[in-house]
Amino acid sequence: MKFASLFLAVLFVLGTFVVPLNINDSYGDGILLFTVHRVAGSGDVNTDDLIKERCFVHVQIDVYSAHHGPFHRNNPDKTFYPGDAFDYQTTTWKDGCGEFWQPCPIQSTPNNTVPNGPNCVKNSTFGNESDSGTGVIDPGYAGGQISLSKRAMAEQWVCTRNDSGWNCGWRTVSASATQAVPGRLPDLTVDMWTVGEEFTEDAGYTSRNLDESYYVWDAINVVHNPFYEFKNDRVGTIFIEYEKIHDPLVLEDEFFCDAAFCVNTMEIPGFLPWTQSFDYGGGNTVFNATSLDDIGEHEIIYIARLYNIVPQIDEYTQSIEELVVEYFPIYESYVYPVLRDDQRLAFDDRIGYSLHYFGNESTDANPDDVIGVHEDRRSKINDYFYSTWGADPWEFDFIDGTVGKSDFSDDVQLTWDEAHDVGIISNEVPVGKSVEIAGELIPTEFPEMVPYEVGEHGTANFLKSGYGKVNFSYDGILDVVLDQEKKIPRYENATVFNTLESAFFAGHEVSFLTNDEHMYPESFFHNTIRVTAVNSDGEQDDSVNISINVIPREEDTEGTLSLNQYVHDKIIFDTDDDGFAQIIAGLDMDGNDIVVVNDHEIYPLDDLAINGNGFVSLEKTRRVLSSFTQYDTILDQTFDSNEVTDISDKYLLDTEDALLPIPLTTGLDALSPYDLEITGDNGIIKATNIVEHPWYDFSIDYDYQINMDDSNALDIKRDPANPRVLIYKYDKNFGVVTSLEINGIVFENDDDGGENMLPSCFEIKSSGTCIISVPESEYLKELEIVATNIWSGTAVVTLPEIDETMLNPSPPNPITSIFDLVLYEWVVILLVLMFTGWVLYKVFRNIWKSQLDN
Numbered sequence: 108m109k110f111a112s113l114f115l116a117v118l119f120v121l122g123t124f125v126v127p128l129n130i131n132d133s134y135g136d137g138i139l140l141f142t143v144h145r146v147a148g149s150g151d152v153n154t155d156d157l158i159k160e161r162c163f164v165h166v167q168i169d170v171y172s173a174h175h176g177p178f179h180r181n182n183p184d185k186t187f188y189p190g191d192a193f194d195y196q197t198t199t200w201k202d203g204c205g206e207f208w209q210p211c212p213i214q215s216t217p218n219n220t221v222p223n224g225p226n227c228v229k230n231s232t233f234g235n236e237s238d239s240g241t242g243v244i245d246p247g248y249a250g251g252q253i254s255l256s257k258r259a260m261a262e263q264w265v266c267t268r269n270d271s272g273w274n275c276g277w278r279t280v281s282a283s284a285t286q287a288v289p290g291r292l293p294d295l296t297v298d299m300w301t302v303g304e305e306f307t308e309d310a311g312y313t314s315r316n317l318d319e320s321y322y323v324w325d326a327i328n329v330v331h332n333p334f335y336e337f338k339n340d341r342v343g344t345i346f347i348e349y350e351k352i353h354d355p356l357v358l359e360d361e362f363f364c365d366a367a368f369c370v371n372t373m374e375i376p377g378f379l380p381w382t383q384s385f386d387y388g389g390g391n392t393v394f395n396a397t398s399l400d401d402i403g404e405h406e407i408i409y410i411a412r413l414y415n416i417v418p419q420i421d422e423y424t425q426s427i428e429e430l431v432v433e434y435f436p437i438y439e440s441y442v443y444p445v446l447r448d449d450q451r452l453a454f455d456d457r458i459g460y461s462l463h464y465f466g467n468e469s470t471d472a473n474p475d476d477v478i479g480v481h482e483d484r485r486s487k488i489n490d491y492f493y494s495t496w497g498a499d500p501w502e503f504d505f506i507d508g509t510v511g512k513s514d515f516s517d518d519v520q521l522t523w524d525e526a527h528d529v530g531i532i533s534n535e536v537p538v539g540k541s542v543e544i545a546g547e548l549i550p551t552e553f554p555e556m557v558p559y560e561v562g563e564h565g566t567a568n569f570l571k572s573g574y575g576k577v578n579f580s581y582d583g584i585l586d587v588v589l590d591q592e593k594k595i596p597r598y599e600n601a602t603v604f605n606t607l608e609s610a611f612f613a614g615h616e617v618s619f620l621t622n623d624e625h626m627y628p629e630s631f632f633h634n635t636i637r638v639t640a641v642n643s644d645g646e647q648d649d650s651v652n653i654s655i656n657v658i659p660r661e662e663d664t665e666g667t668l669s670l671n672q673y674v675h676d677k678i679i680f681d682t683d684d685d686g687f688a689q690i691i692a693g694l695d696m697d698g699n700d701i702v703v704v705n706d707h708e709i710y711p712l713d714d715l716a717i718n719g720n721g722f723v724s725l726e727k728t729r730r731v732l733s734s735f736t737q738y739d740t741i742l743d744q745t746f747d748s749n750e751v752t753d754i755s756d757k758y759l760l761d762t763e764d765a766l767l768p769i770p771l772t773t774g775l776d777a778l779s780p781y782d783l784e785i786t787g788d789n790g791i792i793k794a795t796n797i798v799e800h801p802w803y804d805f806s807i808d809y810d811y812q813i814n815m816d817d818s819n820a821l822d823i824k825r826d827p828a829n830p831r832v833l834i835y836k837y838d839k840n841f842g843v844v845t846s847l848e849i850n851g852i853v854f855e856n857d858d859d860g861g862e863n864m865l866p867s868c869f870e871i872k873s874s875g876t877c878i879i880s881v882p883e884s885e886y887l888k889e890l891e892i893v894a895t896n897i898w899s900g901t902a903v904v905t906l907p908e909i910d911e912t913m914l915n916p917s918p919p920n921p922i923t924s925i926f927d928l929v930l931y932e933w934v935v936i937l938l939v940l941m942f943t944g945w946v947l948y949k950v951f952r953n954i955w956k957s958q959l960d961n
Contacts, residue, residue, distance in 0.1 A: 108929045114760065116876070119811050120807065123228075126894060128455070133607060135788035137171055137172050137173075137174060137194065137350050138171065138172065139169055139170070139171055140170045140172055140181065140185050140193065141168075141169070141170040141185070141286050141288070141743060142167065142168065142169045142170070142283065142286070143167065143168050143286045143808070144165070144166070144284065144286045144575060144897060145165070145166045145282045145283060145284035146163055146164070146165050147163070147280050147281060147282035148162045148163040148164050148166045148201075148202075148204070148263060148280040148282070148336040149162065149163070149202075149263070149542075150163075150203075151239075152831060155268065155270045156267065157264075157265075157266070157267055157268070157568070158265070158266040158267075158273075158489070159264070159265050159277075160203060160263060160264040160265075160515045160593075161202065161204075162201065162202070162203045162204035162205070162262070162263030162264075162280050163201065163202035163203060163204070164199070164201050164202075164204070164227065164259050164260065164261045164280045164281065164282040165198075165201070165202070165259075165282060166194075166197070166198075166199050166200060166257050166258065166259050166282045166283060166284040167197065167199075167284060168195065168197050168255050168256075168257055168285075168286040169195065169196045169197075169198075170193050170194070170195050170255070170286055170288060171193065171194040171196070172193065172194070172462060172938075173191075173192040173194045173241055173474075173762065174192050174898070175342070175343065175344050175416055175456070175517075176340075176343065177468070178342070178343030178344045178928070180193070180903055181193060181738070182291070182336070182337045182340070182341065183337055183340050183877070184337075185289065186289045186290065186291045187244045187253070187288060187289065187290050187291070188291065188292070188293055188341075188415060188420060189244050189245060189246045189247065189290070189292070189293075189415060189418075189420040189421075190244060190245075190246040190414075190415025190416065190417075190418050190420045191244045191290075191344075191415060192239070192241050192242060192243045192244070192245070193241065193242050193950065194241055194242075195221065195237070195238070195239065195240060195241070195242055195255060195259040195438055196237065196238070196239040196283075197213055197237060197255075198236070198237050199209070199236075199237070199257065199259035200236065200259075200284075201259070201261040203263075204261035204262060204263055204280065205261065205262040205263070206262075206266060207260075207261060207262040207277070208259075208260075208261050209227075209229060209230065209233055209259065209260040209261075210233065210234045210235060210236045210257075210258075210259045211224070211227030211232060211233070211234045211257065211258040211259060211260070212224015212225060212227065212232060212233075212234035212235075212614050213234065213238045213255065213256070214226075214255070214256040214257070215242065215253075215254065215255050215256070216252055216253065216254045216256075216273045217245060217248075217251075217253065218252060219245060220242045220243065220244065220245070220255070220288070220655075221241075221242040221255060222240065226279075227258050229260055229279065230506075230650065231361055233254070234257075234260075238257070241257065242288070243290075244290055244417070246415065246420050247345070247416035248290055248292075249292070250290070250292060251290075252287065252299055253287065253288040253290045254285050254286060254287045254288060254574075255285070255286045255288065255617050256283065256284070256285045256286075257284050257386070257504060258263075258282070258283040258284075259281070259282055260279055260280065260281045260282060261279075261280050262277040262278065262279060262280065263277070263278055263280045264276075264277060264278075265277075265278045265434070266286070266304065267374055267855075268426045270663070281653075281718075282369070283540070286561070291336070292421070293336065293345070293413055293420060293421045294335060294336070294414045294421075295333060295334070295335045295336035295347075295411060295423045296334045296335075296423055296425075297331055297332070297334070297409060297411045297423050297425040298331065298333075298334070298335045298425070299329055299330070299331045299409060299425050299426070299427045300329075300330055300427070301315075301319075301328060301329055301330070301427065301429065302319060302325065303504075304328045304329075304330045304383070304391065304422050305328060305379050306324070306326035306328055306379070306382070307378060307379045308377065308378055308379070308487075308562075309377055309378065309379060309564075310487075310489065310562035310563045310564055310566045310568070311357070311379075311498070311560075311562040311563055312560065312562055312566075313485075314326045314378065314486050315572055315669050316432075316467075316481075316483060316484040317483040317484070317551075317552070317553055317556075317570055318481060318484060318552070319430075320428065320430040320431070320432045320481075320484065320928045321396065321400070321431050321432070321435070322396075322428060322431070322432065322434050322612070322613035322614065323396045323398065323401060323431060323613055323614025324395065324396070324611075324612070324613060324614055325396070325400055325431075325613075326359070326375060326393050327356065327376055327394040327396070327407075327429050328381070328391055328392075328393050328583050329391060329392050329393075329394065329427060330383070330389070330390075330391045330831035330932075331349070331389060331390060331391070331392070331409060331425075332385070332386070332388070332389040333388040333389070333411055333412065333423075335421070337604060338386065338387050338388060338809070339367040339368070339387050339660060340367075341827040342365075342387050344415060344642075344753060345414070345415055345420075346413070346414040346415075346416070346418055347387075347388040347412065347413050347414070348409055348412050348414065348591050349363075349410065349411050349412075350410040350412070350539075350572060351392065351407070351408070351409055351554060352405045352407070352408040352409075352410070352411070353394055353405070353408070354395055355396075355398075355400075355401050355405070356394040356401065356405055356407065356550065357376060357394065357395045357396075358392060358393070358394055358831040359390070359393040359394065359395050359398050360373055360375055360392070360393045360410060361390065361392040361393070361494040362383035362385075362390045362391055362392075363390040364386065364387055364388065364389050364390050365387070366387065367386060367452075368385075368386055368387075368388075369382075369384065369389075369391075370382065370384045370385075370386075371383065371385070372886070373391065373393070375393060375598065377847040385644045388590070389821045393450070394407065394429075394540065396614075397612070399614045399615075401431055402431055402432065402433055402473050403426055403430075403431060403473055403474065403475045403476075404429070404430045404431075404475035405428065405429055405431065405599040406427070406428050407427050407428075407429065408425075408426040409424070409425050409426070410422065410423075410424050411423045411424070411425070411831070415651075417418060423768050424470070426744075427887060429596065429927065430475060430476065432467070432469055432473060432476050432481075432604060432617060433467070433469055433470060433472060433473055433612030433674045434467060434486075434522065434609070434614065434618060434931045435465050435467060435468040435469075435470070435477075435546055435610070436466075436468075436482055436486035436569075436609070436618065436620055437464070437465040437466060437467070437468055437540050437544060438462060438464055438465070438486075438607075438620050438621050439462075439463045439465070439538075439540060439621075439682065439684065440460055440461065440462050440463070440607070440621040440623055441460075441461045441678060441681070441682060441684075441687045441691065442458065442459065442460055442461075442605075442623045442625045443458075443459050443461070443625075443674070443691055443708065443771065444456045444457075444459070444627070444628060444772075444775070445456065445457040445458065445459045445578055445623075445708050446632060446670070446709050446710055447708055447709060447710060447727075448631055449455070449522045449710075449726075449728055449921070450630075450632070450633060451523075451632065451633040451634065452585060452591075452631060452632065452803070453627050453629075453630075453775075453855065454581075454584050454585035454588060454601070454627055455585055456519075456632075457461045457524055457578040457579060457580050457581075458578065458579045458580075458581065458603060458605075458625050459576060459577075459578050459691070459708050460576060460577045460578070460579070460605075460607065460621070460623065461576050461687045461690045461691055461708075462488075462569075462574065462575050462576060462577065462607075462621070463538070463573075463574055463576070463684060463686055463687065464486055464558070464559075464569040464571075464572055464574075465480055465482070465539075465540050465544065465548070465572050466480040466481050466482040466483070466484060466548065466549070466571070466572045466858050467479060467480065467481050467485075467486060467625040468480050468481075468544070476748055477549060478547070479547035479548065479549050480547055480548050480549065481543050481548060481549045482548060482550060482551040482571055482572035483551050483552055483553060483571045483572075484571070485568060485569055485570050485571070486565065486569045486610070487567075487568045487569075487609050487610060487612050487613075487931075488526075488566060488567045488568070488569075488577065488607050488609065488620060489536075489565075489566040489567075489604055489608070489610050489612065490608040490609070490610035490671055491521075491523070491579075491606060491607050491608055492606045492608060492646065493521050493603055493604060493606070494603075494604050495521070495581075495584070495601065495602065495603045495604070496602050496604070496887055497587075497588060497598025497599065497600065497601040497654075498598060498600050499597060499598055499599075499601070500598075503597070504600045504877050504948065506519075506584075506587050506588070506598060506601065518583065519581070519583035519586070519587050520581075521529060521579055521580070521581050521603060521605065522579065522580050522581075522582075522902050523565035523577070523580075524578045524579055524580040525561075525575050525578050526557040526559075526561045526566075526567040526575065526576065526577045526578070526580075527561065527575070528557050528558075528560065528561065528575055529559065529574050529576060529578060529689075529690050530557060531554075531555070531556075531558070531573065531576040532573065532686040532689055532690065534685055534686050535685050535686070536683070536685060536862065538684045538685075538686065541688035541879075542681070543870040548572075551571050551572060553570075553571055556570065556571065557573075557577070558571045558572060558573025558574070559574065559575030563930050564648065564875070570707055572701065574686050574687075574690060575581070576690060576708075576850050577607070581603070584601070584627075586806065587601075587625075588601050596629075598630070600626055601626070601627045601887065602624055602625065602626040603624065603625045603627075604622075604625070605623055605624075605625070606619055606620075606621065606622050606623070607619075607620040607621045607623075608620060613887040625772075626770065626772045627772065628771075628772040628773075628775040628776055628780065629776065630775060630776040630805070630806075631729075631804075631805035631806040632728065632775075632805060633726065633727065633728050633729070633805060634726075634727050634804075634806070634807060634808050634809065635724060635725070635726055635727065635809070636655060636657070636723075636724070636725040636727050636783065636785075636808070636809045636811070637722070637723070637724045637808065637809070637810045637811070637812060638655060638723050638724075638785055638810075638811045638814050639721070639722045639810070639811075639813070640653055640720075640721050640722070640787060640789075640812075640813040640814075640815065641747075641812055641813070641816075641839070641840060643814075643816040643817045643818045643819040643820065643902075644863075645840045647721045647722060648787050648789075648813075648815070648816070649720045649721035650720070650721075650723060650790065651720065651721060651787050651788065651789045651813055651815055652718060652720050652787070652788045653717070653719055653720070653722070653781065653785070653864070654717070654718035654723075654785070654788075655715075655716065655717050655723060655725050655784070655785055655786075655787045655788055656715075656783075657715045657716070657725070657727060657781055657782075657784075658781065658782050658784065659730075659731045659780060659781060659782070666768070668731065669696055669730060669731055669732075669734055670710055670729060670730050670731060670775075671709045671730075672692070672694065673732050673766060673774060674691060674692045674709050674714070674771070674775075675688045675694040676692075676767060677766070677767055677771055677774060678691060678692065680767040680768075681771075690708070691709060692708075692709050692882070693709065693897040705849050709746040710728055710730050715728075716819060717881050720895070725941065727804075727805075728743060729779050729805055729946055730779070731779050731780070731781070732766070732774070732775075732777040732778075732779060768812055771777040778802040778803065779802075779803045779805070780797055780800065780801050780802065780803065781800045781802075781803040782798065782800070783797070783798040783800065783809075783811075784796075784797055784798075785797075785811060785813070787800060787813040787898050789815045789923070792815055792898075792899045793943060794813075794898045794899045796897050796898070812839075812842060813898050814840060814841055814896055814898055814900040815898045816900050816901075817900065817901045818901075818903075819840070819841045819894075819900060819901065819902035820838065820841075820902060820904070821838070821840055821841070821892060821894050821903060821904040822836040822908065823835040823894070823906075824836065825890075825906060826878070830886070830909050830913050830914060831880060831881055831883075831886055832850075832878050832879070832880055832881065833879050833880075833881055833890075833892075834876050834877075834878055835869065835877040835878070835879065837846075837871075837876075837877070838902070839872075841894070841895040841896055841900065841902050842897060842898070842900070843869065843870045843871065843872060843896060843897060844865070844869040844870065844894045844895070845865075845870065845894060845895055845897050846865065846890065846894070846895045846896075847865055847869065847879065847892065847893070847894050848893040848894075848895075849881060849882060849890055849891075849892050850882075850885050850888060850890060850891055851884070851886060852882050854879065856869075856870060858922075863882075864879070865879070884907075885907055886902035887909055887910070887911060887914075887915060888908050889905065889906065889907055889908045890905065890906040891905050892904050892905070892906065893902070896907045898911045912958070
């Protein structure tokens with residue numbers, strides 16, 4: 108305590124001291140922000156040389172937070188922006204002292220912060236003992252000290268001793284206090300950006316190109332956000348406004364966040380709702396280039412002005428440049444039947460469109476853009492226009508369900524089925540739409556991005572150059588082309604003309620992307636092979652295991668192509684674009700299998716095989732094509748006479764050279780050589796037969812029967828008119844006979860023409876009869892006859908012996924014998940009679956005409 112008293116005594120002697128005040132966490136609700144308390148003077152002093160009467164002068168300045176409604180007019184760190192305000196109070200008083208007392212007027216720096224009085228002169232300028240009011244920081248404040256000052260004076264009786272004695276009088280005691288008010292500048296800045304804030308179209312596509320350019324009608328979404336210290340804390344007193352200069356772009360919609368935090372969802376027709384959060388002063392504005400005249404680079408300027416309730420205290424200008432570009436998409440396409448749909452006729456398969464998008468071309472019409480094909484600009488496919496024609500066969504008709512034979516086609520329409528991305532296709536050989544364009548490609552900056560995306564409502568979109576595909580369905584077109592009751596075609600060469608379009612996009616009502624025609628192949632691509640094992644009673648025999656293996660004919664291997672290989676090679680021949688070949692055929696340049704996203708569109712290359720007991724059914728799909736060298740005449744109309752002068756020589760080339768120059772749909776009509784390897788195994792006997800199909804017919808289903816039973820019936824007997832001859836009738840259940848044994852003498856089909864040769868009619872499926880002579884040594888004997896079919900099944904019959912007199916019967920009755928003729932003999936007789944009738948008609952007609960002329 109002695110030390111503290113001594114410290115205060117020293118201060119009194121010095122004449123002034125400061126009383127500190129802890130005001131941490133004092134912000135809020137008009138409480139004290141700053142205070143200063145100054146004291147001058149001293150207490151009673153009585154020494155041998157000095158006498159003072161007690162006199163203290165006190166000056167205190169208190170600064171409080173001011174308010175605008177519920178909002179503080181200072182920053183959270185107790186600093187003040189230009190235009191801010193504070194409440195203040197000054198207090199002066201004396202303790203002891205004489206009668207003289209002079210509080211001075213309050214002073215401020217700058218001198219307009221509070222109402223200033225004149226400078227303090229003793230006995231001249233007097234102020235209030237206590238001042239209060241509101242101080243306002245000049246809106247034009249540009250930095251420097253801000254302070255309040257207050258002074259007060261009193262008089263103290265003081266006596267001092269000198270050589271002549273005591274000298275006493277009133278001396279002035281003055282106390283001054285200055286309180287600094289910390290000011291700061293807002294230093295306003297504004298950020299503007301568009302990247303990452305793009306709108307999304309209704310179909311799900313980003314309304315901007317990857318290279319950050321825009322098309323006409325795109326939503327140019329500019330997001331802005333101001334920055335100044337304590338922005339969100341000063342909501343309610345510090346305001347910001349924007350002046351937006353954007354001509355010729357049209358302002359479609361805007362949002363301004365007027366609170367410390369906002370979440371807003373903006374809805375613009377044609378786009379999905381866009382939601383974003385902002386803090387104070389932030390927001391977004393959607394601009395739109397509404398005309399093709401707006402092509403070019405445009406500067407969008409924001410002038411931000413900051414206000415402190417009323418006066419402007421800061422200003423900042425920011426701008427952003429956005430490029431609006433032309434829309435001239437560059438495409439190539441390849442149209443094909445989607446054979447992996449595996450329908451019997453291609454009319455029931457979908458139509459596939461494999462697309463190669465090169466990019467969007469920029470011309471000198473846009474002086475602000477780089478001329479060339481930009482790979483990182485998008486193209487949308489959202490519409491199509493088609494018409495379908497067919498020959499009936501003399502003239503072409505519309506058959507698309509709108510015009511023509513509406514009885515057949517009213518409800519038949521081409522419809523968008525689905526679109527697929529195909530991943531990232533890399534060309535083994537660079538592909539250009541043309542030499543000029545290929546030399547002007549602007550390389551993509553996104554090589555690892557899948558270029559193609561599929562949206563809603565039957566649409567697709569290329570984000571950048573690359574490949575994609577679209578499939579169309581044409582349900583019911585087969586019923587239009589083919590009369591299902593009469594099984595005859597109404598139309599030939601049915602062809603779909605289809606144009607893919609961008610509709611109401613990029614400033615154009617319609618942009619034509621591709622123009623393709625697809626003539627349906629009229630051949631069959633799918634059928635069914637059924638094999639049934641039967642016993643002697645014709646019932647299914649489940650004890651027989653059946654297997655089928657379908658393989659291309661070995662002897663024709665050199666003259667055949669797999670369907671995939673043909674389609675692959677044909678595409679390369681037509682387009683030099685191996686990307687199409689990879690998508691459609693699933694083969695690379697060397698014909699090797701590759702993995703394609705969403706699978707390729709033709710058929711797998713594996714051979715088909717199946718097995719089962721008693722009955723098996725195999726769905727067979729065309730997988731190989733034959734050379735055209737054996738049926739050249741159908742190609743007559745496919746070659747350009749200017750290119751091929753000797754068509755017959757062209758046909759004699761190998762398969763690929765013969766097929767590639769002709770249209771794909773004609774090439775798909777090539778026949779398919781197959782062997783059907785059918786095996787039956789009943790556990791005792793295993794038999795395999797190769798059914799050769801040099802020109803496999805997919806227009807019909809194949810039914811085969813296996814009979815491996817050893818107790819089949821055999822319909823064979825002696826000819827009553829000639830017992831030296833046996834008459835055999837074909838038994839469908841047993842099948843064709845490959846060998847016949849008469850009392851141990853074997854008759855077989857011998858290509859070399861052996862002595863005991865089985866007549867060929869035994870190996871023909873027929874409802875007629877076959878005749879075979881009984882060996883001379885066996886004429887009169889009992890005959891034990893054993894027949895064997897191709898599956899090693901057997902049929903046995905025993906015929907009784909006969910008398911020798913029966914060997915010379917009376918001549919046969921020609922009337923009854925005629926009914927024993929076999930089917931092909933009847934056909935021959937009928938043809939001869941028809942030809943004879945035609946000749947007689949021509950002769951008599953000519954005679955009659957000559958008589959008329961005379």
